[in-house]
Amino acid sequence: MDEKYSFSLRKIALLGGINNYIAVSSRELGDALGMSQQSASKRILELLEEKYLIRDLGARRQRIKITDIGVEELRKEYNEYRRIFELTDHVTLHGKISSGMGEGGYYINQKPYMDQFYAKLRFKPFEGTLNIKVAVEDLDKLEVVRNMPGHVIDGFEKDGRTFGKVMAYRAKIQNLDCAIVVPERSHYEDTMELVCKFHLRRTLSIKDGDDVAVIVDLTPLSPEN
Amino acid sequence: MDEKYSFSLRKIALLGGINNYIAVSSRELGDALGMSQQSASKRILELLEEKYLIRDLGARRQRIKITDIGVEELRKEYNEYRRIFELTDHVTLHGKISSGMGEGGYYINQKPYMDQFYAKLRFKPFEGTLNIKVAVEDLDKLEVVRNMPGHVIDGFEKDGRTFGKVMAYRAKIQNLDCAIVVPERSHYEDTMELVCKFHLRRTLSIKDGDDVAVIVDLTPLSPEN
DNA sequence: ATTACTAGTAGACGAGTAA
DNA sequence: TTTACTCGTCTACTAGTAA
Numbered sequence A, B: 001m002d003e004k005y006s007f008s009l010r011k012i013a014l015l016g017g018i019n020n021y022i023a024v025s026s027r028e029l030g031d032a033l034g035m036s037q038q039s040a041s042k043r044i045l046e047l048l049e050e051k052y053l054i055r056d057l058g059a060r061r062q063r064i065k066i067t068d069i070g071v072e073e074l075r076k077e078y079n080e081y082r083r084i085f086e087l088t089d090h091v092t093l094h095g096k097i098s099s100g101m102g103e104g105g106y107y108i109n110q111k112p113y114m115d116q117f118y119a120k121l122r123f124k125p126f127e128g129t130l131n132i133k134v135a136v137e138d139l140d141k142l143e144v145v146r147n148m149p150g151h152v153i154d155g156f157e158k159d160g161r162t163f164g165k166v167m168a169y170r171a172k173i174q175n176l177d178c179a180i181v182v183p184e185r186s187h188y189e190d191t192m193e194l195v196c197k198f199h200l201r202r203t204l205s206i207k208d209g210d211d212v213a214v215i216v217d218l219t220p221l222s223p224e225n
Numbered sequence C: 001a002t003t004a005c006t007a008g009t010a011g012a013c014g015a016g017t018a019a
Numbered sequence D: 001t002t003t004a005c006t007c008g009t010c011t012a013c014t015a016g017t018a019a
Helices: A003-012 A026-033 A037-049 A068-084 A103-108 A110-121 A137-146 B003-014 B028-032 B037-049 B068-085 B105-110 B113-120 B134-148
Strands: A052-059 A062-066 A091-100 A130-134 A151-153 A156-158 A161-163 A166-173 A177-182 A192-196 A211-217 B053-057 B062-066 B090-098 B130-134 B150-153 B156-158 B161-163 B166-173 B176-183 B191-196 B209-215
Touching: A003 A026, A003 A037, A003 A062, A003 A068, A026 A037, A026 A156, A037 A052, A037 A137, A062 A068, A062 A130, A068 B003, A091 A137, A091 A192, A110 A166, A130 A137, A137 B053, A151 A161, A151 B062, A161 B090, A166 A192, A192 B068, B003 B028, B003 B053, B003 B062, B003 B068, B037 B053, B062 B068, B090 B134, B090 B191, B113 B150, B113 B156, B113 B166, B130 B134, B166 B191, B176 B209
Parallel strands: none
Antiparallel strands: A052 A062, A091 A130, A091 A211, A130 A192, A151 A166, A156 A161, A166 A177, A166 A211, A177 A192, B053 B062, B090 B130, B090 B209, B130 B191, B150 B166, B156 B161, B166 B176, B166 B209, B176 B191
């Protein structure tokens, strides 16, 4: 989101525009934003154009409300601040082993993915992926991780099929190096996928339903990644 | 803090500039901020001028660190996001406008009530009360509000008739300051009464049956109330 | 009162370039 | 390579004002 929109949207959110329509004149908004009535009016039109805001333009007073898209953008910024102030160098995610759909394995075993894993994370994933259903109390932490820049594993095409771009985050499970892999075009999910050099189920003697803790490395990446 | 500085400072914080000096060239910062090397260089000079940043300008690479002043400004923004997303300071009650029995108006217009409203809520109710039938799913939230300490409006006697003690809770309806008034000896009710400085039906262009949201302020009262 | 257009202006930006 | 100057362009702002 453009920074000028972020500031305006945040102030509207503070006026209560997240859950409800609020009656705010362009003059009032201008005062809140430290700008003129005219500029605030224009800003509202821009935010409407960007679909961050919807409006009910009554005869007397306009009423505005932040859209889901707008709330999502604000939440991304919130997560950036959480990374700054709450999470220092790592975060622990608790969850349970789940079998999932087994699709991850087929994807991860593709050579172009494998080669990139080795180049960027310094290990070749042994098997497919280990699915972990993250505990509800840690889901917001998972969202913070998802919004961080990770190791980029580029997508490719093969046999007419598209393999999407994936983000990988260094992590540890029971002191074993591993990585969380997140498809770029993923929505809100409560399950994360782990890849590791070893066969995790066998090496750690874990089975579906077991509780595990995954420690995700949050130290900033060096630029060449 | 000027919004253009806030954005830059946040990105520097995400690069690790809060606790340590970090080596970031103006080109790298420009890339992170989506601007040119020249503009990033200028931005760093401005942030230094504002005392949000200190710099160790080495021969090859500059190293920058966010000052305590800068961290404080970032924390203010973080707190704004916390207010937005961790809202424990207010509760939203949804409901429909209802005409009610019109009794509230007669009571509230009594001078002893009016005087106390002005003394404690800093406004004189324009007319009587606006009745709102609270949605079933929010009734438990209304009960929470009813059980909270509010502004006490004392009762009195007049012409042999008793006017009871009333509790008032600061609230907002479409960003307009108002108050919920609750007679002390009231049983379970699904209707709440609002008072406001303005004629709410006219000001907000609302009529019976319209859906509204009332945001009740839950911040603790200062002792003199 | 409102919202929002047009026009004029100040300031933010990047290209070129020096140190 | 760096940082950061000058300068031309262009965008974002406000004043005036219409609806």
